[in-house]
Amino acid sequence: ADTIKVGILHSLSGTMAISETTLKDTVLMAIDEINAKGGVMGKKLEPVVVDPASNWPLFAEKTKQLLGQDKVSVIFGCWTSVSRKSVLPVVEEMNGLLFYPVQYEGEELSKNVFYTGAAPNQQAIPAVDYLMSKAGGGAKRWVLLGTDYVYPRTTNKILRAYLKSKGVKDTDIDEKYTPFGHSDYQTIVADVKKFSQGGKTAVVSTINGDSNVPFYKELGNAGLKAKDVPVVAFSVGEEELRGVDTKPLVGHLAAWNYFQSIKSPANTEFIKKWSAYAKAKKLPGSDKPLTNDPMEATYIGINMWKQAVEKAKSTDTDKVIAAMAGQTFNAPSGIVSKMDEKNHHLHKSVFIGEIKADGQFNVVWKTPGPVKAKPWSPYIEGNDKKPDEPVKGTSVATK
Amino acid sequence: MMFRKLLFFAIVLIASRAHALSADEVKGMTFGETEARVEALARAAANGDEKTAAFIQALSDDAVKTSGEKAFVIKDGKAFDPLTDAELPLPADAEDVINPNLMRSELDNALAALKLFSKDERLRAAAIKTLAGNNDKDVDEARLPLIEKAYAAETVPGLKSQLEMLRAAILLGSSDKAKRLEAAAQLSASKNPNTKTVLIERLASESDADVKVALQAALSKVEASLAWGDKLGAIFSGISLGSILLLVALGLAITYGLMGVINMAHGELMMIGAYATYVVQGLFQKYLPGAFDWYLLAAVPVAFMASALMGAALERSVIRFLYGRPLETLLATWGISLMLQQLVRSIFGAQNVGVENPVWMSGGVQVLGNLSLPYNRLVIIVFAAAVLLGMAWLISKTRLGLFVRGVTQNRPIASCMGVNTARIDTYAFALGSGIAGLAGCALSQVGNVGPDLGQGYIVDSFMVVVLGGVGQLAGTVYAAMGLGILNKFLEGWTGAVLAKIAVLVFIIIFIQKRPQGIFAMKGRSAEA
Amino acid sequence: MTPDLLEQGARRIEERMALLAAGKNNTESGGRNASTGRVVESGEVDVTHGRILYLEDVSVSFDGFKAINKLSLDIAPGELRCIIGPNGAGKTTMMDIITGKTRPDEGTVFFGSTIDLLRHKEAEIAQLGIGRKFQKPTVFEQLTVFENLELALKTNKGVKSSMFFRLDSAQSDRLAEVLVTIHLADSVNRMAGNLSHGQKQWLEIGMLLMQDPKLLLLDEPVAGMTDEETARTAELFLTLKGKHSLMVVEHDMSFIKTISEIVTVLCDGSVLAQGTLDQVQADERVIEVYLGR
Amino acid sequence: MLNVKNINQYYGGSHILRDVSLQSHLGKVTVLLGRNGVGKTTLLKSLMGLVPIKTGTIEFDGRPIQNATPYERARAGIGFVPQGREIFARLTVEENLRMGLAYKSAGTPIPAELYELFPVLKQMLGRRGGDLSGGQQQQLAIARALAAKPKLLILDEPTEGIQPSIIKDIGRVIRMLADRGDMAILLVEQYYDFAQDLADDYLVMERGEFIARGQGKDMEANGVRQLVAI
Amino acid sequence: MTMKTPSTPANFVLLPSKGTLLTRSGWSAFITALIAVCALAPVLNLWVPEGNALHMSTYAVALLGKIMCYAICALAMDLIWGYTGILSLGHGVFFALGGYTMGMYLMRQIGRDGNYKSDLPDFMVFLDWKTLPWHWTFSDSFIATLILIVAVPGLVALVFGYFAFRSRIKGVYFSIITQAMTFAAMLLFFRNETGFGGNNGFTDFKRILNIPIATPSMRMLLFVMTGLTLLGFFLFAKWLVGSKFGRVLQAIRDAETRVMFSGYNPLGYKLTIWVISAIMCGVAGALYVPQVGIINPGEMSPANSIEIAIWAAVGGRASLIGPILGAFIVNGAKSWLTVAYPEFWLYFLGALFIGVTLFLPDGVVGLVKKLRQGGEK
C-alpha cells in the first residue's frame, strides 16, 4: 500500500471521552504534521479512528478490527489501565504495536506495548518526597485518597510501603476510596480536615478525572487551604482544571512529566502547533487551547515511532520494536526523552507544579534529570527478581 | 529554623526601628530558592517600614512581576518600582513571581503579624485568625513575645480572649512546668480544631506525668466540644446531599411520576440546564463583567427555559406518540439521551466546561470551631426547598396542576371534559424538564459540567422517585432526605463505597416492606 | 402451637362463653350442631354443618371509614343467595374479604366449618373452590377467548403441570360447551381485549364455569346485558344452583326476582334485612335506602 | 342539534359502524338500544371523537365537527358519560367534578344541584374517585358530565350498577333536563323499561346498523323489546 | 363434578388446533441457521483462505460470537419482560456472574504463566493475597465451573426473586430494585477486597481445558457452541411460551389478580421464569468471556442492563425471534457505526431507537409481519 495505517483507539463517547478525545486530536495533529513533512519512508500516514466508547471489551474488539481488518501498523490508544489490560492480549496475540500515553500503576511489561506515560517512580514517589521536604511543607501525616480501582490502589500500596520505609507510622496514613463518578465529597473533605488536626498533613489524590471537579469545589468551599493541607494529584492536569474555579485551589499541587507552563523551545513550538491545529479544526475549546501530559506523551510516542520505522526501514512490528530501543526525542517538557533500551518505558523528568489562579501550574520543583522508569516497583514484594524487560515469547503463536 | 523565629522577634521591633526597603531585600524576597526567599522575607520584615509591608502585601497578592533582575509591583495593570513607587514601563518578557505554599504561608504570617497592631479591629481579628490557623511549632515559640505584646495592648474582650488562647498554645511548649499546666487548663476551653493538633503534638513530646494528665484532660474536653461539630456536620452534609437528590428527582417526579414517561433523558435535560448556566456565565464574562457575581441569578430562569423548551420540543416530536406505552418511552428517551449527549459534545466539546461559583457563594459561615457551612451548599438547600414548594403549589393548588393530574390519569376522558390534552401534556413535560434544568443549574455549582453530567444522576433520581412512591411528591421528599442522610452517616462509618452499596441494599430491602414506596397509594384507586 | 393460635383459641372460648351466658345457642353441645366423627381431609370443604360460608362479625375500615361493620352472614351448600343493597353498602368489599383481596380488621370467615379463609392467599382460596366474577369485567386482554377459558379450566395449577399440560378430549368438549353457553363460539380466536363490554362479562362468566368452583361469587353479573341475555343468565344460574353455592350481587330487581330464594340486604356494611324478595321489598327501611318510591 | 349522517367506522379490518345516521334534538331524549357488541359504544365514541371515523359527517349546532378533537367537541357543549365510569381514580371526588368544569372559566363553582341529586358525592368530596364503590363512581361520572351544563348529553349505560332508587332519580333528572328544553339527550341503555320510560325517540342497532327507529311511545307496539332479544 | 349448562350441541364449535413448536418455514429457517453456525462458518473461517472473498475473518467470528451471546440475553429478557411483563434492569448481573464464574476458571488455567509466576492470579499477588479466598474453591475444576455457571446466577435470582415476588413487588418498583441490585453488585465487584480483580476484572486468559484459547480452531469451537446454545435456548423458549405455562405468564402480565382468582399462584410462575431467564444470561456470560477475553464489573453497570432491554424492544417484544434480531441489529449497527462514524454514531443509534419506537411499535418483527400481511393482500 502507498499509505501506512495508524490506528487511534481512544474513547470519543462515554465517561472517558472527557479525557481521551484530545488525545485522538493530538495523534491526528501529529499525523498531519508528519504528512506535511513528507510522511514516513515516503508514505503518508492514514489515520483509522474508532470509538471504543469507554467500554472495555469494546477496546479489545476494536483492536482486533484495527489489526485484523484494517491492518494498521501501530495503535495509539487507551487511557485507563483496564482498557489497556483488555487490549493487551489482543496486541500480543496478533503481534501488534500499542503506544500507551498515560501514567499508570506499573506491574506490567509487554513486548508489544510502549509506555510513554509515567510509572509510579516517575510521578508518585517524587511527589511524596517533595511534600516531605521542608520546601514542600514537611508533611508528617498522609491521606491517600483515590477512586476505587487498580491504579490508585496499586499506587497507594507502593506509596504506603515507601512512606513506611521513611518512618511514617500506619496510624499516620489514611487510605480512602470513592466509587467511580463519586460527586459528593463533603464527608471525605470533613474527614481530611479532622485527620489533619493530628499534625501536618498532605493529601495524595489519585481521584479519577470526573470526580475531581466536585472534590476540588468541596475543598475550596470547606476552606481547606493548600498551605494547611496541600493536595497533590496525579490525574489532574490543565484539562481537568478547565472545569474548576481555581481561585480557591491556588497552591495545591500536581506531579507530572509535563506542564503547559514549562518554558522550553520545544514546548513553545508544541503549544503553537496545537493552538493552530485546534483553531483550524475548530475544536471545541479552541479559544483556550490547553496541552497536558498525556498529550505530550502521545506526541512523543508517535514521533518516536516514526523515527523507529525510519530506522528499521519497515513497519514490521518486530523490527520497529527493536528500533525503538534507545530512541530519543526532543520532548516539549524540555528534556531529551529517551526510550529505555530495554523496558519499553520513557525516561522522564518529574515536575511538581502548584495550581495558579488561571488554571495553569507553577513548577516549584523538578528532578535534576530524567528518571528511568521502574515498572516493577521495588516496593512490591517479589518484584526485585523481575527482569526489567519484556519476557520473550509471551505471545501465543497464531496462524 | 532560626530565620523564621527571627521574623517574629523582628516584627515586635518594627514600630521603633524601621528601615527603608532596600533593593537587596526586594531581590532576596523575589528571586531564588524558596527557603532563601523566606529568610530574606524575615530579614526584610525585621527592618521593615510601610513600604516593606506594601511590598510583602503585593507579593502575597501575586502582584509582583520580574524581568531579568528587576522586580515590578503591578497595580491596576501598571507597573511600579517597589522602592520608589515610580511608574515604569513593564518589559514584554516580565514573568510572575511564583510563591510556593511555604512562601505564601510565611507571607501571610508576616502580614498577620504586622496587622496585629493595626488600629482597625477587623484587621486585628483577621490577623489573629490567621495566626490561630497556623500550627507550626517552630514559629509558635518565636511568636510568643509578639502575642504577649498584642495581648497587653488589646482592648476588645473577644479578641483578647482569643489572644489568650494563642498565648496558651505557645506556652504549652514552655520549659516551665507550671506554665505548661496553666496553658493546658486554659486550652481545655478552646473550640478551635487547631488546639487539638497542638495538644496532640505536645502530648507526644511531653515527659512530665502531671502535665501529661492535664494535657490529656484538656484534649478530651476539646475533642468533646469538637464532636458536636462533627455530628452536626454529618447531618448538614446529609441534608445537603438530600437536597441535591431532591432537586435531581423533582423534575422526574413530574415527567415520570405523574406522566408515566420513563424518562431516560432526564439527566440530559439537567445537563442542558447546566450548560445554559455555563453559557450565561460566558455572556456575563463578555458583556457584563462588572455584574459577574450575579450571573447565577440570570442563569436560573435561562436554565429553566432552555430545558423546558427542549422538553417541549421532545414532547411534541416524540413523547406524545408514546403515551400509554411507558416501556416504549424508555427506549425512545434512551435514544434521545444518546443524541443530546453527543450534541453537547459536538457543540461544547467532550471535556468538561468550567462554571465558577460567584463570590457570594464561596466560603461559608463558621458555626462552630470545626463546623463551617459552605454558602454554596446552603444556597442549594434553600433553592431546593423553593423549587419544591413552587412545584407542590403548582401541582396541587392550580388548575394547571389539576389538569396535568387528570390528563395523565385518563387522557381520552380528560379530553372529553374539554381539556386540551395535547397542550397540557406539553406544558407538563416542559415543566418537568424545566425543573430538571434548574437542578442542572444547581449542580453546576458543586460538580462537573460535562456531557456525562446527566448519566451520573439518572440512577439516583429514579431511585428517589420510586422509593418515595411513584406519583407521590411527599414521598419523593422523604426519600431524598432519607437517602441523603443515611448515605452520609454510613459514609462516615464505612467509607464511601460500602456506604453506597449499603444504601442500595437498603433500598432493595425497604421495597420488600413497602412494595409501593414510602407513600404507597392504598386501596382501590391504586389499582385503577 | 404458635402464640397467636393460642390466643385465637382463648378468644373463641371466651366468645362462646359469652354467647352461652347471653342465653343464645344454649344447647347441650354448646351451640354446636350434632355431627358424626369423620376424617377431614385437608382442602376438602367440610359442609356437614350445613353451611358452606360463614362470616361472623367482620369489620373493615378504610382511613376511618367503616365499609363493613360487624357483618355476619352464612350460606348453605347449593344455595343461591342474592345480595342487594345501596351503592357503597359494602357488597364488593365483602367479596374482597372472602376472596382474600382485603384483610378484615376483625371477624372470622370460614369456608365450610374447617377452613379459615383468613389464613389463605388469593390463589389458595381460588383453589379451594371459590370463584369470583368482578364488578368490572377482568379478563386476560392479550389472550384469545379460547386461551382465557383454557387457563380457567379446573386442573392442577402448579408450574410443572402447566408446562406439560395438554387439553384432553373431555376438557375440549367442556370448553366448546362453555363457548356456546356464553355466545362466544365464533370469537374463539379473538383477543379478549377487543371484546365489547358485555362480551367481556360473558367471557368472565365462562371462565368461572371452566373453573367449576364450589362457591361462586358474582358481582353484578348482568350489568350491561340486554334483558334477553339477563334472562339467559338467570336460567344458567338456576341450573347451577343445587350443585354449587352462589352469591349474586345485583341491582336488577327483575333478575333477582327470577332467581332468588333468600335475599340479603346490606346497608352501611351490615345486614339490614333478609328474607324472600317479597319480604324485603315490603320492608320500609329497604324501600327507604334502596328501592326508592 | 346533532345531525349524524352516514358514518362508517372500522377497528383495524372489521367494519363496526355501517352508514349510521341519526338526529338528536333539544328537549328530546333519544334512546339507542342494541345487544352487546353491536357498536353502540363505538358510535358514541365516534361522536366524541375518541375513535376516528372513516366516512360520514357529524353536525352539531349547525357546524360540522367530524374533524374536531374531543376537547373541541366538549367545548362546543357535548357532555359525555362513558361506559365503565372512567372516573379519574386518583383525583378526589371534588377534583373529578372540577375536571368536568375544565373549559369553564377558572372560578366557576360546582353547581349545588349536583349534590342534591347525588347526596353521596357531597359526603365523599375528599375521597379519591377510585376508592368509591361502583355505583358511587357511576353517579360521579354523571355528575361530572352535568357540571358544565352541556347542550347535548351523551350517556352510555348510565344505570349500570346503580341502585334502583337512584336509577329512578336519574330517570327523573333526565326527564327534567330534557323537559327544560335546553338540552338534547342521547342515551344508550340496556335496561329496557328505563329506556322505554324515557324515550322520546328510539333507535335499535344491530351489527353496526340501525334496524329500527321510531317514537318512544310506539316502542312497545313496535315490538322493540323483542328486537333486542335474539 | 362438572357443571351442566343448558345443553347445546357443542360439537360444531371449532376449537383452535394446537400449534406445533415451529411452523414449516420456521423449521427450515431454523435448520438453515443451524447449518450456518455449525458448518458454514467453520468452513469459511478455517478452510477458505484469507484472500478469498468468501473468507470469514477472525474478527467477524469474534464479533458474531459476541453478538450471539448478547442475543441469548435478549432472548432471556424477552421471556421475563416480553411475556411476563416484568422489566428487569438488572440482567447484567446474571450475565456477569456467569462470566465471572467462567473467568475464575480461566484465571486458574493461566497457572504459573502469569507475571508473578505464582499459583495465584496476578492481581492477588500484587494485592498481597497469600491464599485463594474461599469463593475460588472450585474454580480449578471445569465440571464444577459448568455447574456453577448455572447455579450461581440461578441461586442469586432465586433468592432475590423469591423475596421480591413474595412481597408482590411489581412494575417499576421491581425494575428499580433490580437496578439497585446490579449497581450494588458492580460497586462490590469493583472493590479489590472482594477478590474479583477490582476494576480490571480478569484478562489475559491463556487456556481452556489446557488447550490454548487463542487459536483459530478454539475460537471456532466457542463460536459453534455459542450458536448451538442460542438455537437450543430459542427452541426451549419457544416450547415454554407455547405451553400453558407460557400463557399463564402472559396472563400474569395482563391481569395478575385474575390469575390469582383463577387459582394460580403467580409466585411460582414468576420465580420459575425469572430463574430460567437469569440462567440463560449466566450461560451467555460464560460463553462471552473466553471469546471477548475480559470480564470486569462494567458488565454490571446499569446502562448495560438497560441495553439488553433495548435490544429486545428494537427487535419486538413477546416474539422470541425479535429480541434475537434486535441484538444483532443494535450491536451490528454499533460495531459498524463506531468505525464508520466515530464522532457521529450516537446520533444514528439514538435516531434508530427513536425511529423504532415511533414507527415500529412492535419492533422490527412487527414491521416484517406488517409487510407480510400487506403482501398477502
Ligand SMILES: Nc1ncnc2c1ncn2[C@@H]1O[C@H](COP(=O)(O)OP(=O)(O)OP(=O)(O)O)[C@@H](O)[C@H]1O
Ligand atoms: N380503599 C378504600 N378507601 C376508601 N373508601 C373505600 C375503599 N374501598 C371501599 N371504600 C368505600 O367503602 C364503601 C363500600 O364499597 P363497596 O364497593 O363495597 O360497595 P358496594 O356495596 O359494592 O357498592 P356498589 O353497589 O356501588 O358496587 C363505599 O362507600 C366506598 O366508597
Ligand SMILES: Nc1ncnc2c1ncn2[C@@H]1O[C@H](COP(=O)(O)OP(=O)(O)OP(=O)(O)O)[C@@H](O)[C@H]1O
Ligand atoms: N378497540 C377495539 N378493537 C377492535 N375491536 C373492538 C374494539 N372495541 C370494540 N371492538 C368491537 O367492536 C364491536 C362493537 O363494540 P362496542 O363496544 O361498540 O359494543 P356495544 O354495542 O357498546 O356493546 P355493549 O353493550 O356490550 O357495551 C364489538 O364486536 C367489539 O368486540
Ligand SMILES: NC(N)=O
Ligand atoms: N492508568 C490510569 N490512570 O488508569
Ligand SMILES: [Mg+2]
Ligand atoms: Mg360493588
Ligand SMILES: [Mg+2]
Ligand atoms: Mg357499550
